Amino acid sequence: MDATRNIVILTGAGISAESGLATFRAEDGLWEEHRVEDVATPEAFARDPVLVQRFYDMRRAGVLAAQPNAAHHALARLDRDWTGDLLIVTQNIDDLHERAGAHRVLHMHGEALGAWCTACDARHRWTEPLSDNPPCPACSEGALRPDIVWFGEMPYGMERIFAALADADLFVSVGTSGAVYPAAGFVQAAAEAGARTLELNLDRSLGSRLFDETRLGPASTLVPAWVEEVLAR
Numbered sequence: 001m002d003a004t005r006n007i008v009i010l011t012g013a014g015i016s017a018e019s020g021l022a023t024f025r026a027e028d029g030l031w032e033e034h035r036v037e038d039v040a041t042p043e044a045f046a047r048d049p050v051l052v053q054r055f056y057d058m059r060r061a062g063v064l065a066a067q068p069n070a071a072h073h074a075l076a077r078l079d080r081d082w083t084g085d086l087l088i089v090t091q092n093i094d095d096l097h098e099r100a101g102a103h104r105v106l107h108m109h110g111e112a113l114g115a116w117c118t119a120c121d122a123r124h125r126w127t128e129p130l131s132d133n134p135p136c137p138a139c140s141e142g143a144l145r146p147d148i149v150w151f152g153e154m155p156y157g158m159e160r161i162f163a164a165l166a167d168a169d170l171f172v173s174v175g176t177s178g179a180v181y182p183a184a185g186f187v188q189a190a191a192e193a194g195a196r197t198l199e200l201n202l203d204r205s206l207g208s209r210l211f212d213e214t215r216l217g218p219a220s221t222l223v224p225a226w227v228e229e230v231l232a233r
């Protein structure tokens, strides 16, 4: 019996690419059309809130129109059938893991379908635009922002993530370029804790050399095959 008990999976934009959601650093990627500093920083929001709200209104609408793909469904199957610890840490702001049926999911960069009131700190599930400044359901102030972690802000769940990495026997990275920290450093934390590390990605990422094994291909092919392998052990 394989000794793997505790698995941590990190997902990035690449796992949602085949659901039609743009990644960030490809030629037609989100950061090719918008400068990060214009739409994904607290300073940008203070400078031009309508531009930032419109950028996330578009991404929220895109998420609602997208469907989970075979990779999301495979991870949901693993979540259902895996009796050990499992944590799917996603950098993605879409809810495709959850819509595929996964439960043990942590959105370290926040969620497109979340609104956060800067007046009363309440958080709400949100599917409508925010650029028309709707009132907060809790305090009625027109102070809602996307519940997204912008550059320069602290990602969510870091304590829980590093605790899971410290206990991990296996760390699997799916569809991420390894360009943004702290997520890009998780493979080292897992390896230091003695975990085996596997990368499933379309292209070699910036951190590929840090992994025990890299498999190249689309997530919709690689992830179901890997889940089959892990559950068959």
Ligand code: APR
Pocket (backbone or CB within 6 Å): 011, 012, 013, 014, 015, 017, 018, 023, 024, 025, 026, 029, 091, 092, 109, 174, 175, 176, 177, 178, 179, 180, 200, 201, 202, 203, 204, 205, 217, 218, 219, 220
């Ligand atoms: N299957 C698997 N991998 C894919 C696929 C696919 N179909 N399509 C693209 N990829 C891979 C690319 O090869 C690339 O390595 O997904 C990765 C996407 O990289 P990025 O666009 O940099 O996205 P990500 O790694 O998630 O970015 C991390 O950066 O801008 C911030 O907050 C943003 O969460 C994001 C973070």
